Amino acid sequence: MDAARGRPVAFVFPDADDTVAATVSELSRREPVFRAALDECAELVRRDRPDVDLIGELTHGAEPASAGATAVRTDLAGLTTFAVQYALARTLITWGVQPGLLAGYGTGQRVTTCLSGRLDLADALALVSHRGGAAAGPPAVRTLTGDTADPTLLADRELVLLEIGPATVLADLARETERSADPALSVRVLPAPGAAATDDESLAEALAQLWLLGVDVDWAAYSGRAPGGLADDGQLRPGRVPLPTYPFQRSRYWIEAAPKTPGAAATAEPANLFEAIASLPKLPEDQWLHLPVWRQTVNPAPGPQPESWLVFTREGVADEAAMALRDSGSAVSLVRPGERFATTDDGFTVRPGVTADLLAVLRALRAAGRPLERAVHLWTMEPPADGVGTAYGLDTLVALAQAAAEVGGAEWAMDVVVAGTQEVVPGDVTDPEAAMVTGPCLVVPLEYPGVTARLVDVSSSPAGRSSRELVAELRRSPTDRLVALRHGRRWLPGYESLPxxxxxxxxxxxxxxxxxGGLGGIALGLAERLAVQHRARLVLLARRGLDGTDEASRRRNAEVARLQELGAEVEVVVGDVTDPDAVRRAVAVARERFGALHGVLHAAGVPGMGLMQFKRPQEMQQVLAPKVAGTRALAEALRIGEADEVELDFLVLFSSITTATGGGPGQVDYCAANAFLDGWAAQHAVGRRRVLAVDWGEWTWNAWEDGLAGYDDSLQEFFRANRARFGIGFDEGWRSLVRALASGESRVVVSTQDFQTVVTGSAQFTVDAVRPAAEVGGERFPRPELTTMYQEPNGPVEVAVARSWCDALRLQEIGVQDNFFELGGNSLLGVSIVTTLRREFELDELAPHILYEAPTVAALAAVIEAAAAGEPSTAAPDDNASQVRAQLRRSGLESSAAARRRAR
Ligand SMILES: NC(=O)c1ccc[n+]([C@@H]2O[C@H](COP(=O)([O-])OP(=O)(O)OC[C@H]3O[C@@H](n4cnc5c(N)ncnc54)[C@H](OP(=O)(O)O)[C@@H]3O)[C@@H](O)[C@H]2O)c1
Structure with a gap:
């Protein structure tokens, strides 16, 4: 037997067969990929023909083995055959069996058209349903990309023919026609009629035969799948993977795993979070790649139930879930998207993403004695209309957090329910846009201590989810940050190092x-290695080109000249990656100047900065743009999914570990943008198309140093040292990219420290951890020299305000006319001062931005006195506050005023 690997294989799909359904009972019980593909077909068929229950036909037809063989309605044989063939092919491909050719006859021909991407699944099923299989004739042969191929290719003696059915009739016929019969090279995947073997045994047998014939099989994918079964209730029970010996969420492991000094016993509590980060060992480079893995968990018991729920719902599946929650006996107020804020019979309408409207909701609830306890967001469970996805998801969740902070909601929880954003089994991701809610889900709890958030991802296929399961999850305490529900089972994410x-x-x-982003730091670093090792021909798309005489232009010119010296040919295309014309131009330049395009590295990005309390949708949009609109513009220019798609060796999206960690305060939009990339890669990495999102940890290259400036000096120092020590260098990054591409995965994390531990610890990277603690005692600095004269506080309110500022700013004294920013204040400190004062004066509301509209002790004291007396706020109306807000964001995590003051 020839042991060489890589032997080519063709999938051969025979015509409809009304006994085929009877043969897949074990597979639909045991194989999640197979079952998910069947469910997908069933749902699409149901939409077209509500009278047809494909799963019912398949499982019913499978019931009693003796009588069942013809139990399927013969008029549905085309559909059941199509679904089974399609699901088998998807399963085999997941296991690494990559067909070079697809051959089909009748119904089977429809499957080949669909698998090769020429026809989408819904259209293929509709054709089978209404017009049956393709017209009779010899088997039609296609390549994986859908091009028609010469049938004589099937005669190639090297080629193994794998018949996706219970016989090898069509495969043998194809060989015979070509007069080269060699039965050893034909393999079938389903048991022959009357055979003793079950369908899953037969498939395993086929896999083994393929392997012996030299065809590649990804045994890791095969053995790593979740063999399980269907429970008595008909729910899929994926295999039980032993629970890890460490918890995912609790912080203890993180802490205990990080002894302070080598050899010292692990301490129960770290001196602080940052020591724990620094003492986590740096992994050897060949262990940096990590893969997301999903582990099944038992269902925790329900937690304490809130008095009432605030449920963001809209027509469709959201309403089904909202009603299921209400029917389970919960008091529910509903929030629906609308043209303006209004109260309705059962709740409210609000404009998506508008803080003022949510503020009105929370005020109304408070007046009714039902302050915010639990919010459930269902608006992006199904994709909203084009163009409003971000407003419904990210923007609305950020607005809710802002409004809750304004009305003083300190302890509440939110559940955000989405469908098809997590890849628990291959093919699961259908809605990368919805994945953007990962930003608020991970970052809201970091910026608002006391608020918890959980992202619940349900199956995008109705057959794989139920409102009952969802309600049960919502009733559990929101202690897990991310939960996936699939087929009646509950899954939590983890990360494992990939050898x-x-x-x-x-x-x-x-x-x-x-x-x-071709003239950015990492892009140039990688371009250098492409130049040296491959004499690559590069098209660099950059917002700013080589013209200009300023220092930055000179640097860019020098970088490009260096690449040329190193052996590359370089074209710089000036343009914005969010502009489809610019990207089309860049693709055209590649083809015209160099005659081809082999791969794309999408590395454009801008940093997220500042607390979300002060961010507006337009500002977040700037951070989203290069990654979200940029990826879409790339997809358009590369004609992805179209018949004339540019065939690439790879498309790599530069994402970040923040999609799993949140990235700390200030990163809501950056995290959202990268989560979109991860989802997009998973959705588009199908067939032979290679799309990869790399979730990079920190590089030693830091273009975004400004982001540090709002932190305490010692913390800035810590972050710098940490990046130097644990950051990814250019050579290391290049090698990691090579490995990530070689892995064949669609999402790979590159972390220089054990990533599971990093993710667990990241939940502690809150504003409290980075804000210098307001100290009542401790060292105090003298009042700095200011433009104002010192004026003593007068009266209890001014005294109290001045005291809270002194504690936060660690100053000995503060005059009533001193300006908060001049004193070194920033939004991090401002938010905590406002919280303290609101509590101290028992105020219903004190908006965090008030400090910036009333930035002196005297002005703030006046606002507090008025509020305590029940007078309406005189703060600047929302629309006029944008300048203040911009100032706030800048002063959030990046004002250097504090550093300047201390340096004096
Ligand atoms: N450095 C890290 O530690 C790290 C970690 C994780 C992930 N990443 C990711 O790696 C990628 C590269 O980051 P970097 O550290 O090399 O940052 P960088 O030096 O700032 O490079 C990013 C480049 O993208 C360009 N860009 C931004 N928006 C663009 C747009 N709309 N159209 C065209 N170009 C645009 C920027 O151009 P301008 O100069 O005109 O803004 C800049 O040249 C980013 O996607 C980042 O998210 C970096």
Whole structure:
């Protein structure tokens, strides 16, 4: 037997067969990928023909083995055959069996058209349903990309023919026609009629045969799947994977795993979070790649129930879930998207993403004696209309957090329910846009201590989810940050280091590569290695080009000249990656100047900065743009999903570990933007198309140093030292990219420290952890020199305000006319001062931005006195506050005033 690997295989799909359904009972019980594909087909068929229950036909047809063989309605044989063939092919591909050719006859021909991407699944099913299989004739042969291929290719003696059915009739016929019969090279995947073997045994047998014939099989994917079964209630029970010995959420492991000094016993509590980070060992480079893994958990018991729920719902599946919650006996107020704020019979309407409207909701609830306890957000469970997804998701959740902070809601929880944003089993991700809610889910709790958030991802296929399961999850305490529900089971994410076994990346010598953000730090670092190792021909898309005489332009010119010296040919295309014309131009330049395009590195990005309390949708949009609109513009220019798609060796999206950690305060939009990339890669990495999102940890390269400036000096120092020590260098990053591409995955994390531990610890990276603690005792600085004369506080309110400022700013004294910013204040400190004062004076409301509209002790004291007396706020109306807000964001995590003051 020839043991060489890589032997080509063709999938051969026979015509409809009304006995086929009877043969897949074990597979639909045991194989999640197979079952998910069947469910997907069933749902699409149901939409077209509500009278047809495909799963029912398949499982019913499978029931009694003796009588069942013909139990399927023969008029549905085309649909059941299609679904089974499609699901088998998807399963085999997941296990690494990659067909080079697809051959089909009748119904089978429809499957080949669909798998090769020429026809989408819904259309293919509709064709089978209404017009049956393709017209009779010899088997039609296609390549994986859908091009028609010469049937004589099937005669190739090297080629193994895998018949996706219970016989090898069609495969043998194809060989015979070509007069090269060699039965050893035909393999079938389902048991022959009357055979003793079950369908899953038969498939395993086929896999083994393929392997013996030299066809590649990804045994890790095969053995790593979750063999399980269907419970008596018909729910899929994926295999039980033993629970890890460490918890996912609790902080103890993180802390205990990090002894302060080598050899010292692990301490129960770290001196602080940052010591724990610093003492987590740096992994050897070949262990940096980490993969997300999902582990099934038992269902925790319900937690304490709130008095009332605030449920963001809209028509469709959201309403089904909201009603299920209400029917389970909970008091529910509903919030629906609308043109303006209004009260309705059962709740409210609000404008998506508008803080003022949510403020009105929370005030009304408070007046009714039902302050915010639990919010459930269902608006993005189904994709909203084009163009409003961000407003419904990210913007509305940020607005809710802002409004809750304004009305003083300190302890509340939110559940955000989405469908199809997490890849628990391959093919699960259908809605990358919805994945953007990861930003608020991870970052709200970091910026608002006391608020918890949980992202609940349900199956996008109705057959894989139920309102009952969802309600049960909502009734559990929101202690897990991310939960996936699939087929009646509950899954939690984890991360495991992926041992490197292969580092052969698909880079070509003389290859043509497009790099977006191409004059950025990491992009240039990687371009250098492409120049040296592959004499690559590069198209760098950059917002700013080589013209200009300023220092930055000179630097860019020098960088490009260096790349050329190193052996690259370089074209710089000036343009914004969010502009489809600019990206099309860049693709055209690659093809016209270099004659091809082999790969794309999408590295454009801008940093997120500042607390979300002061962010507006337009500001977050700027951070989203290069990653969200930029990826869409790339997809358009590359014609992804179209018949004339540009065939690439790879498309790499530069994402970040913040999609799992949140990234700390200030990163809500950045996290959201990267979560979109992760989802987009998972959704588009199908067939032979190679799309990869790399969730990079910190590099030693830091273009975004400004982001540090709002932190305490010692903390800034810590972050710098930490980046130098644990950051990814350019050579290391290059090698990690090579390995990530070689892994064949669609999402890879590159972390220089054990990533599971990093994720667990990240929940502690809150504003409280980075804000210098307001100290009642402790060292105090003298009042700095200011433009104002010192004026003593007068009366209890001014005294109390001045005291809270002194504690936060660690000053000995503060005059009533001193300006908060001049004193070194920033929004981090401002938010905590406002919280303290609101409590101290028992005020219903004190908006965090008030400090910036009333930035002196005297002005703030006046506002507090008026509020305590029940007078309406005189603060600047919302619309006029944008300048203040911009100032606030800048003063959030990046004002250097505090540093300047201390330096004096
Ligand atoms: N450095 C890290 O530690 C790290 C960690 C994780 C992930 N990443 C990711 O890696 C990528 C590269 O980051 P970097 O550290 O190399 O940052 P960088 O030096 O700032 O490079 C980013 C480049 O993207 C460009 N850009 C931004 N928006 C653009 C747009 N709309 N159109 C065209 N170009 C645009 C920027 O151009 P301008 O100069 O005109 O703004 C800049 O040249 C980013 O996507 C980042 O999110 C970096």
């Amino acid at each position: 490197v076994t292969d580092d052969t990346a698909p880079f070509r010598d003389g290859g043509v590569y497009l790099v977006t």
